[in-house]
Amino acid sequence: MAEQYMNDPMQEVFIFETSQQLEQMEQSVIKTEALGSYPSDTINEIFRIMHTIKSSAAMMLINNMSVVAHTTEDMFYFMREEKPELIDVSTLSDLVFEGIDFMKMELQKIKNGAEADGNPETLIEKIKEHLKILKENNNLTNSQAVNNEPVAEKYYISSNKAAKISEPKTYQVILQFEADCGMENIRAFTVVHNLKEITDSFKSIPEDVINDPDCVETIKRDGFILQIDTPKSKDKLEAFFHTMAFIDQIEIVELDKTMEIQEEICGLLSEDTIIVPQPKESLRACVTNKEAPVSSGSQSQSMISVSVEKLDKLMNLVGEMVISEAMVTQNPDIKGLVLDNFSKSARQLKKITNELQDMVMSIRMVPLGPTFFKMNRIVRDISKKLEKEINLEILGEETEVDKNIIEQIGDPLMHIVRNSADHGIETAETRVRQGKPRAGTITLEAKNAGGEVVIIIRDDGKGLSRDGILEKALENGLVGDEAANMTDTEVFNLIFLPGFSTKEAVTEFSGRGVGMDVVAKNIEAVGGNILVESVEGQGTTITLKIPLTLAIIEGMNIRVGETCYTLPIMAIKESFIPKAQEVFRDTDQNEMIMIRGQCYPIMRLKEHYKVKTGATEIEDGILIMLEGETKTTCLFADELLGEQQVVVKTLPKYIQRMKKIDGLAGCTLLGDGNISLILDVNGLIAQKRLKN
Amino acid sequence: MAEEFDEFDELELAEDDETEEGKYLTFNLDNEAYGLEIIYVTEIIGIQKITEVPELPEYVKGIMSLRGQIIPVVDVRLRFGKPDREYDERTCVIVVEISDITVGLIVDGVAEVVAIPEEEIVAHPDLDETDSRQFVRGIGKVGTAVKLILDCQKLLEDDEMENHNQEV
Numbered sequence: 042m043a044e045q046y047m048n049d050p051m052q053e054v055f056i057f058e059t060s061q062q063l064e065q066m067e068q069s070v071i072k073t074e075a076l077g078s079y080p081s082d083t084i085n086e087i088f089r090i091m092h093t094i095k096s097s098a099a100m101m102l103i104n105n106m107s108v109v110a111h112t113t114e115d116m117f118y119f120m121r122e123e124k125p126e127l128i129d130v131s132t133l134s135d136l137v138f139e140g141i142d143f144m145k146m147e148l149q150k151i152k153n154g155a156e157a158d159g160n161p162e163t164l165i166e167k168i169k170e171h172l173k174i175l176k177e178n179n180n181l182t183n184s185q186a187v188n189n190e191p192v193a194e195k196y197y198i199s200s201n202k203a204a205k206i207s208e209p210k211t212y213q214v215i216l217q218f219e220a221d222c223g224m225e226n227i228r229a230f231t232v233v234h235n236l237k238e239i240t241d242s243f244k245s246i247p248e249d250v251i252n253d254p255d256c257v258e259t260i261k262r263d264g265f266i267l268q269i270d271t272p273k274s275k276d277k278l279e280a281f282f283h284t285m286a287f288i289d290q291i292e293i294v295e296l297d298k299t300m301e302i303q304e305e306i307c308g309l310l311s312e313d314t315i316i317v318p319q320p321k322e323s324l325r326a327c328v329t330n331k332e333a334p335v336s337s338g339s340q341s342q343s344m345i346s347v348s349v350e351k352l353d354k355l356m357n358l359v360g361e362m363v364i365s366e367a368m369v370t371q372n373p374d375i376k377g378l379v380l381d382n383f384s385k386s387a388r389q390l391k392k393i394t395n396e397l398q399d400m401v402m403s404i405r406m407v408p409l410g411p412t413f414f415k416m417n418r419i420v421r422d423i424s425k426k427l428e429k430e431i432n433l434e435i436l437g438e439e440t441e442v443d444k445n446i447i448e449q450i451g452d453p454l455m456h457i458v459r460n461s462a463d464h465g466i467e468t469a470e471t472r473v474r475q476g477k478p479r480a481g482t483i484t485l486e487a488k489n490a491g492g493e494v495v496i497i498i499r500d501d502g503k504g505l506s507r508d509g510i511l512e513k514a515l516e517n518g519l520v521g522d523e524a525a526n527m528t529d530t531e532v533f534n535l536i537f538l539p540g541f542s543t544k545e546a547v548t549e550f551s552g553r554g555v556g557m558d559v560v561a562k563n564i565e566a567v568g569g570n571i572l573v574e575s576v577e578g579q580g581t582t583i584t585l586k587i588p589l590t591l592a593i594i595e596g597m598n599i600r601v602g603e604t605c606y607t608l609p610i611m612a613i614k615e616s617f618i619p620k621a622q623e624v625f626r627d628t629d630q631n632e633m634i635m636i637r638g639q640c641y642p643i644m645r646l647k648e649h650y651k652v653k654t655g656a657t658e659i660e661d662g663i664l665i666m667l668e669g670e671t672k673t674t675c676l677f678a679d680e681l682l683g684e685q686q687v688v689v690k691t692l693p694k695y696i697q698r699m700k701k702i703d704g705l706a707g708c709t710l711l712g713d714g715n716i717s718l719i720l721d722v723n724g725l726i727a728q729k730r731l732k733n
Numbered sequence: 734m735a736e737e738f739d740e741f742d743e744l745e746l747a748e749d750d751e752t753e754e755g756k757y758l759t760f761n762l763d764n765e766a767y768g769l770e771i772i773y774v775t776e777i778i779g780i781q782k783i784t785e786v787p788e789l790p791e792y793v794k795g796i797m798s799l800r801g802q803i804i805p806v807v808d809v810r811l812r813f814g815k816p817d818r819e820y821d822e823r824t825c826v827i828v829v830e831i832s833d834i835t836v837g838l839i840v841d842g843v844a845e846v847v848a849i850p851e852e853e854i855v856a857h858p859d860l861d862e863t864d865s866r867q868f869v870r871g872i873g874k875v876g877t878a879v880k881l882i883l884d885c886q887k888l889l890e891d892d893e894m895e896n897h898n899q900e901v
Contacts, residue, residue: 361801604785650787692786693796693805695834695889702788708796708803716784716796716803 055101056148057346062090063141063148064411070141071417074134079120087137088117094144100234105161106147112168113140119172125179129171131425136171138418139164212278214267217290218260229265232282236269243269264290349444352405359394359401360593360688364710366394371713402443402593409487409496410438412451416458416485423462430469430480431462440487442494446587449567450496453560457498457583458483460557465502465581475578477501489589493569496585505575507532517541533573537561565723570670594689596709598682598717599665601646602654605717606678607687607709612722614666614673616681624659634664634675641666644725645677649704655679669726676725685711689719703727756848757873758827759880760840762810767840768849768873768880773829777843780824797837799828806837812888813868831885838888847880849873854882 066087073083095110113136120128143164147157216232229245236243246259246266271278275293282291370387413435424431442450466472466481473479484499507529514520514535520527535541539558564571569587588594596607617636624634624643632643643664647655656662656679664675687709691697704725708718757768758777778799783806785795792811796803806826810818823842828835854871870884 364801652785652787690803693803693835695805695836696786696789696793696796698834699793700789702786705786708784710798710801710803714798715782716798718784718786 052101052151055097056152059094059097060145060148062094063145064414066090067138067141067418068414070134070137071421074130074421077130079128079130079133081121081124084117084121088114088121091117096231096235100231103147103151103157105157105159106144109140109143109161109164109168112165113137116168116172116175119175123179125175127178128175129178132171133175135425136168138422140168211295212267212269212271212275213294214269214278214282215263215290215292215294216265216267216282216288217292218265219289229260232265232267232288235281236267243267243271264292347404352401352444356401356405357688359398361710363394363398363686363688364714366390367711368714373713398593405444406441406589407444407447408438409440409442409447409494412447412454413438413485413487415451416455419455419458420462420483423459427463428468429462429466431466432480432482433458434482434484435486436484437487440489440494442587443589446567446589449563450569450585450587453563453585454485454496454498456557456560458485461498461500461502461581461583465500465504467503490586494587494589496587497582498585499580499582501580504577504580505533505536505573506577510535513541514538530572530574533575536573537571593686594719595684596687596717596719597665597684598711599646599663599676599678600655600680600682601650601678602652604650604652605682605711605715606646607685607717607719608665608667608676609719609722610684612667612669614668616663616665618662619659619664621658621660636666641673641675643675643677647677649725667722667726669723671723672726674726687711687717687719755850756846757880757882758846759844760825760827760842761844762813762815762841766844766878766880767809768847768882769827769829769838770882770885771846773831773885775828775830775835778826778828778837779822780820780826780839794839797826799835799837802835804828804835804837806839807888808839809888810839810841829885829889831889834889836889847875849875849880849882 069083069086073079091110091114095107095114098104098107098110116136119125143159143161147159150157150159216229218229233245244267246263269278275295279291279293282288282293370391375383416435417433420431420433423429461483466483467475467477469479472481482501484497486497486499488495488497510532511520511524511527514532515524519535519538519541536557537560541558561571564585564587567587569585572584572586573581574584575581594607595610597610597613599606599608619634623636624632626632632645633640634643643659646652647657659677662677662679663681664677665681666673666675689707690709691707692702692705696702704721706719706721706724708716711717754772756771758771758774759766759768761767781797783795783797786793786805789795792808794806794808794811796805798804808817810816818841820839825840825843826837827840827843828837830836853875854873856871857869868883868887869881870887871882873880873882
């Protein structure tokens with residue numbers, strides 16, 4: 042059985058759950074820190090989470106995590122029982138965070154297939170020390186509140202009761218798990234595993250929870266039934282089951298009735314507890330689990346977790362299906378035929394495929410919330426270290442973005458927030474002197490805007506200094522004489538250039554000179570862009586525009602010779618058929634065109650990519666005006682083929698490895714089975730400039 | 734016990750030998766016959782519409798769709814520095830897969846699958862360094878005929894010299 046602890050699904054669940062719980066704990070500690078005290082809710086929550094992690098880590102044989110969780114649990118056990126009044130919230134939070142960080146690190150190691158080998162000794166010493174101080178400060182050194190369930194030790198039995206109930210009794214216990222906890226068999230297995238610590242003689246129905254495939258259903262329906270021989274009292278047993286996670290209801294019935302035990306249960310229940318046939322209602326009134334709503338028990342779970350890999354595959358398949366649908370309905374064999382019934386069915390098919398596509402896209406959408414909430418911790422750490430007062434305000438955290446994009450923007454976002462907290466917000470004294478509120482505010486806001494998500498990071502700090510940036514840029518040779526004529530926006534955008542960092546001092550949090558250019562690069566990599574606005578003395582606003590998804594774009598197909606290209610519709614401003622006399626060349630033979638008093642360069646895709654076929658006379662083709670980030674260019678192509686949603690595919694590895702082709706973002710399959718190359722407008726324009 | 738296992742392993746290996754090792758897919762270009770280890774070959778399809786991809790060496794003809802999967806296609810003639818030739822109904826694309834990379838190889842036509850034991854393959858006489866020779870791993874004898882055994886890995890490796898020349 043021991044091998045089964047270590048197999049992958051178990052580990053996966055362990056990592057997933059533990060990291061979620063740590064995340065949850067981190068958030069509540071941050072919240073309480075803001076409150077300045079530890080409400081009993083939070084203490085209970087932390088205690089429970091630590092307890093769960095302790096047991097599950099022990100079960101996974103990860104001892105260092107288990108020990109850290111255990112020590113932390115001890116501390117919170119003390120706080121829960123004794124309710125000390127003098128708590129050093131900030132030090133305590135620091136300790137808890139340290140513990141969380143330690144466990145996160147170990148989780149990461151396990152995830153990477155390494156051993157969880159971090160040494161918890163110092164951390165444990167620190168926590169114990171703190172607990173001691175806590176006790177001393179509150180004159181509770183003699184407290185009897187010792188956590189009564191240490192790791193792998195005998196269950197605690199108070200001496201006065203132990204005498205009374207020394208004879209083994211048989212209990213029947215029915216456990217109902219929380220309706221949506223999932224993986225009931227593993228929960229049950231955990232129960233069995235923990236139960237082994239207190240008694241050896243017990244039976245369970247179903248018997249083999251791990252290998253019996255039907256047991257999940259059985260447990261869901263009937264609960265997990267245990268028959269236990271133990272000398273312990275009923276309420277001790279109940280308390281024992283209470284410490285375990287995901288248990289909704291506990292029903293304990295003693296099979297050999299003894300009056301003594303009954304007296305110990307609350308009087309309200311004593312009448313109907315013993316009657317076995319109707320146990321469902323019995324202990325409910327006494328067993329209050331405030332987390333779980335009283336549920337019918339048979340209710341099936343409403344959430345499942347799916348691996349992203351499967352979703353990616355599904356996404357690809359749906360993409361293929363959209364294409365195949367077009368292949369069938371636009372088949373050249375049926376062109377021009379009047380097929381009423383066929384068209385009707387085809388329309389129906391199209392409707393369903395579109396719905397399916399929307400649905401798959403929506404599955405992949407995840408709210409930005411968790412990413413945003415992570416910033417709480419960063420802001421907290423920085424404000425503490427640098428002795429600044431910073432509030433983080435989060436708005437629109439429910440805004441959803443494609444999973445892949447979330448992964449890509451986490452780091453840049455962290456960098457920007459760090460920068461704001463580190464460089465932007467001034468110290469409290471400086472702020473007061475300038476007539477600003479003592480505490481600085483960083484606002485993190487997300488909202489939907491058309492096909493994009495806009496993320497705004499705003500701070501009310503000192504803002505960017507135009508002169509400071511220019512000086513630095515000149516020093517690093519990033520700008521030349523044109524500096525004086527640059528607009529503020531242009532100047533501010535200099536901070537995104539590689540090798541630019543306004544802060545001389547390298548701090549722990551930011552300022553290694555690799556900052557903002559990496560941010561800009563990451564954002565551009567997902568097809569987004571970044572904008573900075575600032576008023577000196579009043580603050581800085583950084584706006585990120587991120588596409589909702591990478592996988593499907595609205596595209597315009599164009600033809601050059603025999604090759605088909607796709608342009609993202611967002612980049613197209615207009616298209617028109619030019620007249621020969623409007624086009625002229627400068628002395629370097631660069632072609633350009635005058636439209637409504639504005640002069641635009643012309644880029645011939647045919648020449649640029651050396652396509653052998655295609656129109657050469659400007660009047661035979663069409664000009665498409667493309668708006669890039671920095672510049673607008675007219676692209677010359679043979680004709681427009683039409684608008685289509687295309688599924689973006691990367692170019693084959695073989696070609697990627699060979700060469701990075703500038704101006705190509707990928708490729709896609711068209712309805713007729715042909716392949717179209719997706720153009721990257723910014724890359725194309727940048728390359729054009731480079732050639733000049 | 735351990736001995737039994739060893740024997741079993743050998744048995745399995747022997748079986749593998751019989752099915753794949755030592756078998757070659759042969760194809761012709763002009764007058765020469767070439768052999769490609771069959772384990773790398775996923776399938777053989779007729780020539781299909783190829784989409785040109787710009788800025789690549791001439792021998793990379795472009796990309797094509799293989800049931801929704803987009804794969805690059807390399808013209809083996811051009812890769813070996815032979816003159817271009819019109820594609821006809823005998824032209825084939827051999828789809829090979831090596832270490833996760835799938836590539837289509839355009840050849841004039843495939844011939845057959847033959848078994849060439851390793852002892853029948855002689856080393857390539859390292860005479861002069863012309864382009865086509867670097868891909869030949871050895872020369873296999875099948876009766877009186879000879880097959881040039883290709884090194885698939887090398888065939889897919891991009892040639893840095895060539896890249897360099899193009900950039901210049």
